[in-house]
Amino acid sequence: MDDLVKKTTTKKNSKKDSQRPMTGNEALARGAWEAGVRVGSAYPGTPSTEIMENLSKYPSEDVAAQWATNEKVACDVAIGASFAGVRAMTSMKHVGLNVASDALMSVTYIGVNGGLVLIVCGDSGIHSSKNEQDSRVFAKFAMVPCLDPSDAQEALDYTKLAFDLSEDFDTPVIVRSTTRLSHTRSTVKVGKRVEKPSKGFVDNPSKNVMMPNNARVRHPQLIEREEKLKEHFATSGINKWEKGRKDIGIITMATSYAYVKESISDASILKLGASYPLPDKLIADFCKSVDRVLVVEELEPVVEDEIKVMGFAVEGKKYFSRVGEFSPEIVRQGLEAAGVLEKRDLAPAHDQRITPRPPVLCAGCPHTSGYMAIRAMNGRVMGDIGCYTLAAVEPLRSIDTCVSMGSSIGNAIGVAKAGLESKPIIATIGDSTFLHSGIPALIDAVYNEVDITVILLDNHITAMTGGQNHAATGKTLRGEETHRIDFEKLINAIGVTWVKKIDSYDVATMYQTFREAAEFKGVSVVISDRPCVLDPVKVKGPSLTVISENCVACQSCMNLGCPALSWSDEWYDGHHKVKIDQDACIGCSLCAQVCPADSIRPLEAEVH
Amino acid sequence: MRNQASEVKTMNVLIVGVGGQGVIMVSKVLATLCQMHGYQVKQSEVHGMAKRGGSVFSHVRFGEQVWSPTIPAGEADVLLSLEWAEGLRWLNYLEPTNGTYITDTQHIVPPFACLNRKRGADKVYSKETPEQIVAEVANGLALDATTMASDLGNLRASNTVLLGTLSTALDFDVDEWLQVISDFVPPKTIDINRQAFLKGRAWAEQAKDETISEPLAPQLKTVIPEIQANDDFELRLTREWCKGCDICVKMCPERCLALDAEQLVELIHPERCTGCRVCEWLCPDFAIDVIRPSVQKMSA
Numbered sequence: 001m002d003d004l005v006k007k008t009t010t011k012k013n014s015k016k017d018s019q020r021p022m023t024g025n026e027a028l029a030r031g032a033w034e035a036g037v038r039v040g041s042a043y044p045g046t047p048s049t050e051i052m053e054n055l056s057k058y059p060s061e062d063v064a065a066q067w068a069t070n071e072k073v074a075c076d077v078a079i080g081a082s083f084a085g086v087r088a089m090t091s092m093k094h095v096g097l098n099v100a101s102d103a104l105m106s107v108t109y110i111g112v113n114g115g116l117v118l119i120v121c122g123d124s125g126i127h128s129s130k131n132e133q134d135s136r137v138f139a140k141f142a143m144v145p146c147l148d149p150s151d152a153q154e155a156l157d158y159t160k161l162a163f164d165l166s167e168d169f170d171t172p173v174i175v176r177s178t179t180r181l182s183h184t185r186s187t188v189k190v191g192k193r194v195e196k197p198s199k200g201f202v203d204n205p206s207k208n209v210m211m212p213n214n215a216r217v218r219h220p221q222l223i224e225r226e227e228k229l230k231e232h233f234a235t236s237g238i239n240k241w242e243k244g245r246k247d248i249g250i251i252t253m254a255t256s257y258a259y260v261k262e263s264i265s266d267a268s269i270l271k272l273g274a275s276y277p278l279p280d281k282l283i284a285d286f287c288k289s290v291d292r293v294l295v296v297e298e299l300e301p302v303v304e305d306e307i308k309v310m311g312f313a314v315e316g317k318k319y320f321s322r323v324g325e326f327s328p329e330i331v332r333q334g335l336e337a338a339g340v341l342e343k344r345d346l347a348p349a350h351d352q353r354i355t356p357r358p359p360v361l362c363a364g365c366p367h368t369s370g371y372m373a374i375r376a377m378n379g380r381v382m383g384d385i386g387c388y389t390l391a392a393v394e395p396l397r398s399i400d401t402c403v404s405m406g407s408s409i410g411n412a413i414g415v416a417k418a419g420l421e422s423k424p425i426i427a428t429i430g431d432s433t434f435l436h437s438g439i440p441a442l443i444d445a446v447y448n449e450v451d452i453t454v455i456l457l458d459n460h461i462t463a464m465t466g467g468q469n470h471a472a473t474g475k476t477l478r479g480e481e482t483h484r485i486d487f488e489k490l491i492n493a494i495g496v497t498w499v500k501k502i503d504s505y506d507v508a509t510m511y512q513t514f515r516e517a518a519e520f521k522g523v524s525v526v527i528s529d530r531p532c533v534l535d536p537v538k539v540k541g542p543s544l545t546v547i548s549e550n551c552v553a554c555q556s557c558m559n560l561g562c563p564a565l566s567w568s569d570e571w572y573d574g575h576h577k578v579k580i581d582q583d584a585c586i587g588c589s590l591c592a593q594v595c596p597a598d599s600i601r602p603l604e605a606e607v608h
Numbered sequence: 609m610r611n612q613a614s615e616v617k618t619m620n621v622l623i624v625g626v627g628g629q630g631v632i633m634v635s636k637v638l639a640t641l642c643q644m645h646g647y648q649v650k651q652s653e654v655h656g657m658a659k660r661g662g663s664v665f666s667h668v669r670f671g672e673q674v675w676s677p678t679i680p681a682g683e684a685d686v687l688l689s690l691e692w693a694e695g696l697r698w699l700n701y702l703e704p705t706n707g708t709y710i711t712d713t714q715h716i717v718p719p720f721a722c723l724n725r726k727r728g729a730d731k732v733y734s735k736e737t738p739e740q741i742v743a744e745v746a747n748g749l750a751l752d753a754t755t756m757a758s759d760l761g762n763l764r765a766s767n768t769v770l771l772g773t774l775s776t777a778l779d780f781d782v783d784e785w786l787q788v789i790s791d792f793v794p795p796k797t798i799d800i801n802r803q804a805f806l807k808g809r810a811w812a813e814q815a816k817d818e819t820i821s822e823p824l825a826p827q828l829k830t831v832i833p834e835i836q837a838n839d840d841f842e843l844r845l846t847r848e849w850c851k852g853c854d855i856c857v858k859m860c861p862e863r864c865l866a867l868d869a870e871q872l873v874e875l876i877h878p879e880r881c882t883g884c885r886v887c888e889w890l891c892p893d894f895a896i897d898v899i900r901p902s903v904q905k906m907s908a
Contacts, residue, residue, distance in 0.1 A: 021643050127654050184652040184677040262676035328680040346682055349704040355693035355733050357718045359662035376858055554884040556861040563661040566717040567731055574727035596859055596886045
């Protein structure tokens with residue numbers, strides 16, 4: 001589809017060949033490619049996934065773009081490439097940086113050889129995450145510069161700039177995006193790729209080997225680096241001063257800048273292109289030039305607090321929430337509350353009419369049956385991160401916890417070791433999450449001899465983020481064949497003696513196998529195996545249909561929460577009978593298997 | 609709106625629907641068209657968890673200088689909804705005095721709307737009629753695009769029918785619309801999508817007085833049966849006959865039965881029982897009875 005966008009634009013705009021509509025993520029990838037990046041590695045995570053996917057659309061001779069097992073591996077791969085002397089990048093969602101942070105906190109001491117850029121995409125508003133942590137805090141913590149593009153054009157420009165800064169100042173650089181920037185498409189002027197000749201590995205143990213003696217030397221140098229960056233950002237032009245009214249000045253950055261511009265046209269604005277480190281002198285000059293300064297920044301008062309420490313009485317979080325994603329409305333309301341704009345009384349013109357429509361597992365999703373069976377086990381169930389976290393809500397409601405990537409198995413070990421649980425202790429984890437960080441926990445379970453059951457929901461893809469390959473799909477990011485991890489062999493090698501693989505669409509076997517696994521004393525693993533219905537290929541089999549006269553409206557099938565099933569207009573004994581949307585049904589037959597009245601049959605058979 | 613971008617204020621088009629319907633495709637078509645005309649365009653969407661079946665939206669803004677990627681509430685010049693209830697969710701984003709509301713009248717009822725197990729409970733879904741909503745907005749166009757597309761032979765072209773209707777609210781040439789649509793849809797479906805677009809456009813052009821299309825999607829014809837308030841029932845378990853086979857526990861749709869320490873059936877969640885009788889019918893040992901005095905009155 002994206003190729004089509006390009007095709008259409010070039011056809012019509014032959015003069016404007018270099019102008020293209022691009023999402024923030026496409027522009028970030030483009031910026032890295034133009035900067036001559038040679039190695040890119042990432043683990044998928046909304047909203048960052050499309051960055052590495054887009055980088056892989058550039059020729060493999062230009063850049064090795066690949067999926068990593070997790071964000072730390074991805075970051076280490078990029079660091080390795082930087083050691084080797086080429087420009088390298090990794091991209092991740094905000095919480096991915098938590099996983100990669102051990103490497104980051106060390107490489108900030110080491111510095112770089114080839115330019116090293118981390119693109120970190122936040123999710124303010126928590127559209128598809130477990131929290132909305134502010135990555136700028138991490139940048140300050142790691143003492144690495146943080147660039148904050150406000151639109152797709154800046155995403156491209158700042159990414160290119162980040163590589164230069166990285167090499168000029170001997171530091172990794174964070175380019176920070178958010179869901180809104182990553183997933184907004186706007187016009188971008190693109191440039192050409194600059195090939196950077198490899199410098200080769202530089203033998204310098206006192207810098208490249210972080211051990212106490214070397215680290216003690218490097219720490220003060222980091223503080224010097226910070227000072228130099230402050231001076232640089234004061235004049236480099238990345239922070240833009242828009243002169244306006246003398247009575248009100250606004251310091252803002254990233255997408256908040258767009259909302260400010262949407263709301264107020266005449267204020268003095270200092271738009272920060274880099275939210276860390278802050279150029280003291282520029283900030284001081286700006287604050288002194290106006291009567292009052294507001295700081296408009298999403299999430300934490302990172303910049304506001306810094307400026308307050310400098311001794312200026314700026315205001316920010318007093319009017320603009322620390323919670324959630326900003327919007328033009330929210331920024332306007334903040335400016336109204338601060339008395340900068342006139343209050344508008346906008347009463348909504350219509351009643352609120354909300355039909356609840358939360359995300360659901362797809363029709364035919366192989367996770368569905370697993371959670372039906374798990375619920376029937378009446379166990380203590382530790383969940384994990386993936387589409388299957390949706391099993392936390394009705395009608396599948398069957399997981400008790402969800403912490404972070406790969407946590408389920410470790411959590412189950414803890415519950416078992418606490419020694420209080422009488423129910424079977426179960427951990428459920430997807431294939432990609434298991435590879436990401438479930439394996440060390442499974443080793444721990446065997447090593448520490450606990451009685452838990454791990455249900456590995458293997459749908460052969462990283463599904464939640466839109467269908468990415470991983471080490472057990474046998475395909476690389478570029479779709480090339482590669483070695484495929486065999487889960488059964490891997491789990492056996494860890495020392496698990498009870499491993500069974502079952503078909504996720506065979507409900508009876510599933511109930512039976514789960515029960516046997518729970519009865520086994522020790523670590524048991526059930527691999528529930530079926531490909532995702534969306535990726536890598538869309539599954540669509542012959543649809544099923546409800547024979548309405550047989551339906552007793554018992555709602556057994558409705559417990560699947562399948563989007564192809566809904567109530568028909570017929571009733572039986574005070575309850576709605578059920579119907580199947582034939583367009584949505586993929587024919588997995590789970591509903592037919594749980595129907596006690598045998599009223600769900602293949603559509604074809606009905607016709608004849 | 610003319611070709612010179614300098615004459616226009618920022619135009620806001622909000623496109624909403626259900627995951628899988630093509631909200632993103634529709635907004636990409638529009639964004640590409642605006643781009644061709646040299647406008648600055650911002651198109652913003654959220655995806656991730658709402659892959660399929662969830663609520664999906666896309667903001668398209670174009671003009672000389674567009675700042676915010678999202679449309680402020682009450683400022684959408686056009687609200688285009690690919691599904692009936694989704695349009696209602698976003699109605700307050702529509703500009704109240706001049707905004708144009710275009711909606712498919714087709715209902716996509718989510719499984720979440722069918723969770724209430726109480727006797728006589730109905731779907732949690734919009735009860736409003738197209739007449740009512742069209743009367744409420746400045747310019748309302750409610751059409752059964754899904755049936756229109758089905759009549760052409762491809763249900764999935766319903767979003768192109770709606771693009772045809774949208775084209776009457778914006779000032780771009782028909783040929784340009786058709787060209788961009790052709791670039792976006794699979795080559796085999798270009799013809800049917802052209803027809804779908806022209807059908808949606810023709811309907812909107814004729815719909816000066818009659819802004820609600822025939823045929824309409826089925827509008828809640830359901831007659832809800834009368835339920836007696838004291839329609840009580842009792843689940844009787846004969847423990848002496850139970851052998852702990854577990855069939856009722858596994859098959860109870862409300863999961864209100866369990867095996868106790870003696871491996872015999874017990875009712876652990878009496879409040880959840882709906883009296884559906886599945887356990888009674890399936891018990892091989894006749895150990896479960898659902899006693900409901902008023903059952904005769906209920907059978908339809």
